[in-house]
Amino acid sequence: MDLLMTLAxxxxxxxxxxxxGVGVGMAGxxxxxxxxxxxxxxxxxxxxxxxxxxIARQPEAAGKIQTNMIISAALIEGFTFFLLAISFLVYNxxxx
Numbered sequence: 001m002d003l004l005m006t007l008a009x010x011x012x013x014x015x016x017x018x019x020x021g022v023g024v025g026m027a028g029x030x031x032x033x034x035x036x037x038x039x040x041x042x043x044x045x046x047x048x049x050x051x052x053x054x055i056a057r058q059p060e061a062a063g064k065i066q067t068n069m070i071i072s073a074a075l076i077e078g079f080t081f082f083l084l085a086i087s088f089l090v091y092n093x094x095x096x
Contacts, residue, residue, distance in 0.1 A: 026091060033087035040080035044073050 051069040055062045 029087045029091040033084055036080060036083040036087070040076050040083075043076050047072050047076075 047069055051065050054065050
């Protein structure tokens, strides 16, 4: 709720024209972070679903498929944490 109040205050100061970039910057950081997390969730879900289908078709290759699935999911999660860190850094650099 505090975040919404901050965005509302930043938008209210845009009438003077002094802090127009702050509200746009906050919105960009938050939307970018949200899209990144949503994309990562979709990607990991797709990897898991494809791995389940592959294991159902070739049960003898389950070990290799699971290993590749875990490595891919870990890489996606690492990128997502990096994206969130950059998003929070941008958000905290904005002059409020």
